[in-house]
Every structure is written in C-alpha cells, then in structure tokens.
Amino acid sequence: MLERVTTATSLTGTNTSTRDAAVEVLRTLVGRDDADFHEGQFEAIETLVDRHSRALVVQRTGWGKSAVYFVATLLLRRRGAGPTILVSPLLALMRDQIAAAARAGVRAVAINSTNAHEWGEVQRMLAADEVDVLLVSPERLNNPGFRENQLPALIDRIGMLVVDEAHCISDWGHDFRPDYRRLRDLIAQMPTGVPVLATTATANERVVTDVAEQLNGAVQLNDAVQLNDAVQLEGSGDAPGVVTIRGPLARASLRLGVLRLPDARGRLGWLLSHLDDLPGSGIIYALTVSAAEDTARLLRKAGHTVHAYTGQTDTAEREQLEAALKNNQVKALVATSALGMGFDKPDLGFVLHLGAPSSPVAYYQQVGRAGRATANADVLLMPGIEDEAIWQYFATASMPSEARASAVLEALQANGGAPLSTPALESRVDIRRTPLELLLKVLDVDGAVQRVQGGWVATGRPWTYDRDRYERIAAERVAEQQHMLDYETTTGCRMEFLQRSLDDDTAVPCGRCDNCAGVWYPTDVASDAAETAAQSLDRVGVALEPRAQWPSGADRRGVSDSGITVKGNIKPPERMLEGRALARLTDLGWGNTLRATFAPNTPDAPASAAMLAACVRVLAEWGWDTRPVGVVSMPSAKHPLLVSSVADELSTVGRLPLLGSLDLIDDAPSESGGNSVYRLGSVWNRFAVGPDLAAALSSIDGPVLLVDDLADSRWTLTVASRLLLRAGAPSVLPFVLALRS
Structure with missing residues (x-):
C-alpha cells in the first residue's frame, strides 16, 4: 500500500502534547523562543518517543541530526527511560558532541581509549542515573572488559540507541569500522520497545537499504519517508520496521568547482598564489600523510598559518589544532580523511582537495564540513594524475583475502583453544599488524573468532569466506571511482551530480557551481609561486x-x-x-x-x-x-x-x-x-x-x-x-x- 500525505502530517497523526514538549525542549537547547523544527526532525522524534520504533535519518550536513537525538533523549528521560547510548566513530566527533550536549543541558559523558582515568567516575554517574547520553566507540562494544562487565547492565537500562555516521554499518564502510557491523547483534539483545536512531549525511539508496536491514535484522523495511515535495508513507502490516526519513541533499551555501592543473607543481603553486583569497578558515584535504605534511610545510614556509592534521597526529595535538581552526587562529588545516566526519565548525569558509577522494560519497562527506551556518562557502577540487594509483593502493590494502583469513583461523585453532595476542599471532601468519587487526575484527563480526582477555580465540563456529560479498564490494568501489572521475569532467551541474550519485531524486541545477554560473576561482599560477612549489617538490x-x-x-x-x-x-x-x-x-x-x-x-x-x-x-x-x-x-x-x-x-x-x-x-x-x-x-x-x-x-x-x-x-x-x-x-x-x- 502506498499513501501520499502532506509534509505537515506525521506518521501516526501528530501527538500535540509530544510536539509541544519537543518544541519547548528545542527552544531551550538553542536559546531561541521562536525556534521550530526543520522538516523531518519532529517526525523522527515522534517515531522514537511515541512509537518506540527505529528510524534512519539521512539528511545533509548541518540539517540538525543532533537536535533529534538530544530532544528525543530528554523527552524519553522525562518519561522514566534510561540513558541513551550514542555510538560515535571518531574522537573529534565525540568531543564536539559532548560540547554540544553541555550547551544544550544534556548530561553527556564518554568512554573511549583516551579517558581511561575517568571510567570509574563515569560508572558512578551511570549508577546514580546522572547520565543522559553515554558516548562509546564501536570498538568499545567488543572490548572484553566492557562487553562482559558493563554492557549487560547498560542494555538492561538503555533508553535509546543512537548510531551516528550509520553508513559505516554498510558494506561501503566495512574497512573503516568493521565493528559497526556488530551493532545488529547489540540491537537484538536490547529489550523490546527500545527506540533506535541511525543518522548519516552520506548514503545512496543501496547503503540506505543495507543500513535499514542491519537495524531491523530479518524484519523487512516497512516505512519510508521522503521529505521532498511531500511525505511518502509506505508499508503494511504490524511489523516494527524502520522509518527512513530522507531529505534533499542539496547544499545551497556551497559553490563547487574543479580546477584541473597539469601537475603537483601547478596545484601547490595555485595554493601559494591564492590561499589568502579563499574566504575565512578552511580545510585542505590531501590523500596521503606525506602529501599533507609536505603541503603544510611549504605553505608555512611561505608565511601562511597552516598545520598538518593526519592519522599520525597525536590526540593532544589534534585537539589543539581543531580548536585553532574553530577559533580562526589558522588559515587552514592540511588534513587527510582523519579530519572528517562530525567535525563541526559552522562557519568553515572553504574546503579544497589536493587530489580527489575515491567516491562521490566520500567527497560529499568531506565538503559537507563547509558552509553549515554561512550563506556562502567555496569548494574546489584539484585532481591529480596520481589519484587512481593511490585509490588502488588503499583499496587493495584493506580487502581481506581468503588465504589470509584461513591462515589466521588455522593459527588460532592450532593453539589448542588458548588465546593468542595480536603480536603472537603476527609471528604465525604473514600479515602486517594493521591489516591483521582489521582482519581479526572482520572475523570477529562474522563470529569466527572472539576477542577475550589475553588475545584472540577461534570460536569453532562454521565460517566460509564470503567471496561474493567482497567481489561485490570491489565492483562497487570501481563504479564509485568512475563516478568521481565523471564528476571531475562533467559539464552539468556539480551539486546535481553529487546528489544523483547519492540517489537524491530531488536534484536540480544549483546555479552556483562553475558549470552553472561560470568559473568563479582564479586559474592563474604566479610564476614565483610555481618556482617555489617546484623547489619544494624537488x-x-x-x-x-x-x-x-x-x-x-x-x-x-x-x-x-x-x-x-x-x-x-x-x-x-x-x-x-x-x-x-x-x-x-x-x-x-x-x-x-x-x-x-x-x-x-x-x-x-x-x-x-x-x-x-x-x-x-x-x-x-x-x-x-x-x-x-x-x-x-x-x-x-x-x-x-x-x-x-x-x-x-x-x-x-x-x-x-x-x-x-x-x-x-x-x-x-x-x-x-x-x-x-x-x-x-x-x-x-x-x-x-x-x-x-x-x-x-x-x-x-x-x-x-x-x-x-x-x-x-x-x-x-x-x-x-x-x-x-x-x-x-x-x-x-x-x-x-x-x-x-
């Protein structure tokens, strides 16, 4: 059955008392007496608070997904529910979420690898019911101590589960965080009627379907809300289902462009010539750690206030650099993808890429850092001839192979049931530490191995290598890489291209990008800047x-x-x-x-x-x-x-x-x-x-x-x-x- 209703209509008929209470909480959170919900926000809150159901919210960056889970949390807490568990993938994102919660009057605390000294106080606060939101990383859910000693009590009292950056549940994100895939098991352990919210800004239709299936187990998707010109309500029967609230992904504040220069000398020369012309403070993305560090060094030597931010930057320095960017104390951070999901600087003025990410999904995620609370922000991609080689390197490095998986299982089984630490296992299989850790996580999620005190053991459960799945992932990656190449060369609207790449059928020409309105960025490279760049590259x-x-x-x-x-x-x-x-x-x-x-x-x-x-x-x-x-x-x-x-x-x-x-x-x-x-x-x-x-x-x-x-x-x-x-x-x-x- 397919029913079309107006956008003002909720899924079950608006509950006036819930809406009044939600608006009251929202206005307290934002400090404005005239604040009201964006289209789709209350529909999500009502799904969680009144229906105790499961919702997947796919909305553009800056739409206000955090307002949904903060308001829903406070309303549920008023009704006697326990704390919300918020699964959050990155420390930078956790820091921003805790700061936002504090401003909103929500008592939020985190358990992660960097604050072990605070865990005792967090447990005391949880026991005293002094926590509204507990933030945890997906890896923490499988830490033996946390899984066995703390998680059962939390599951008994949980008021709501929130999965942020939920696209990581999907195959698309399997090599970023395989631990996300275990959330399906966590959901299955929760008491009946506990609401679940998953949020993301980057998901095409394939990922939306995949995530919904993960959230709902074997139950079929039964509600789909598309917040465009009208709300579509699709479903039948009494199955709990997952309500998918999906809005248009167009970002009216972003002015997109692609500048193709012949080599790295030209790209760096352009930066030296025009970095100061870009509005405000921003992010310059590079594909590798060395490229980020070398670019930052060159720009600093030329007098620009920039710093490198990569996966090799230590935690304390990351926090300092994030604060410097938020406070406009630097012109830019030259970053790898380590600075991405959830980093919140509403007035970020520009995002520039030295080399293209491997898919429009990744690109949309990164450019979404800009223009969240400003009318205008500049987004410029400068692709490099080396991009495809770098994509291939990372794709190959992250994909588990059948031979490696079998070697790990044989080594664990040969140890007679005693656990093997990762270093000990490394001496038995020819796999480097980082891919070995990733492979162990994948096997753990699949149920073939288990992490226990002292290391890893084989579970003995039947397991076969899912060749079809990995071949499908590899094929999808190739297709996504081609989409990115097509984005670089399209003569049509660039925002419309990105939207359609994410299966957003509302896409129309933006009227702002370089293809719609003409080239808005300078294309010249000053001769002295080119020479300086050449010397740096040499x-x-x-x-x-x-x-x-x-x-x-x-x-x-x-x-x-x-x-x-x-x-x-x-x-x-x-x-x-x-x-x-x-x-x-x-x-x-x-x-x-x-x-x-x-x-x-x-x-x-x-x-x-x-x-x-x-x-x-x-x-x-x-x-x-x-x-x-x-x-x-x-x-x-x-x-x-x-x-x-x-x-x-x-x-x-x-x-x-x-x-x-x-x-x-x-x-x-x-x-x-x-x-x-x-x-x-x-x-x-x-x-x-x-x-x-x-x-x-x-x-x-x-x-x-x-x-x-x-x-x-x-x-x-x-x-x-x-x-x-x-x-x-x-x-x-x-x-x-x-x-x-």
Missing part, C-alpha cells in the same frame, strides 16, 4: 630510521645465530646508523617518478641523470657525524642495473671507493609486504659477505655507505648492515632510492 632526503629491536617470535621463522634465538634489542655494535632515502613513494614530488620506477611492469634500467643528481644532493645535505669512506651495494634480484648505477655514481662523485657488493645466496626476487617476523625470516640467510668484500672492509676506518633500491620493512638493510659490521665495517649508513611510506 626537495630530497627522508630520514630512514634504524631498527632497534628484533620482532618477537622470529625464532619461528628460523632466525637464530649459531642456534641461539635472536630476540630483544639489536646490539648497538650490530645496528645500522640513521640513513636516508631520496623520497617516499607517497610524496608529491619525487614520489611520482619513483612510483613509475618501481611499478610492477617497469623494466630494470640505470637511474636517469636527474635521479642520480638528486641522489648526490641527498648526500650533500645529509649532515652525518662522520663522512663515509666507501660504498657497498646490495645485490638486487629485481633492479640490479638501477642499484649499481646509483652506487657507481655516488662512488664517482663522492670520490669514495666502490668496495663491492654483498653476495646474494638466494636470487629469487624478495617480495615486499608481509609482517616483520616473516620479512626478517625471508632475508635472514639470504646474503653473505664474500672474501673480496671482507678484505676491503678490513682496511677502512670509517662508515660504509650501503646502497639499495627500496626500503619497506627495513629488515633487508638491518640484516645486511649486521653482516657488514660483523665483517669489520666500523659503521653503516644506509641509502635507498625510495621508502614505501
């Missing part, structure tokens, strides 16, 4: 830190010295010194050249004259304590011509004798990747110091410059340096062309 020399400790469990991979297990600290007399790389593969400058050099299908060849000159500059700018007295090259199965050309050039230009090369015992190409234990095991017995090189080393009295092509785990350099030091080299200074990251 910057060479990245520190290569020495390994200081052997990985635990290395003995499992045959790593021993005369039968004695190698473990603990690497002895200083057997440890290489800090080295240098020409650049990182992820750098904006030399990174492009190096990515091409190390691409899988690129044939081995001597380094170009420009690359050799850049390597010489690295040595000239090194600043070592003692100048090297000789050059040793690594034997390379993949790039022998490349490595030997660099070693020859540094030997010639530096007037350093070429002492020779280590011997390669196993000439099978060594694969990059894998975790420390496996990488160390694969190179431990792979090299040797031959008699000619040993004789040459015995006659020198200073450091050896050790030349190689690519440093990933650094274990090749660590093992080779140890061999050289044992053969008589006083010290070893490693030099490589590229760092993987």
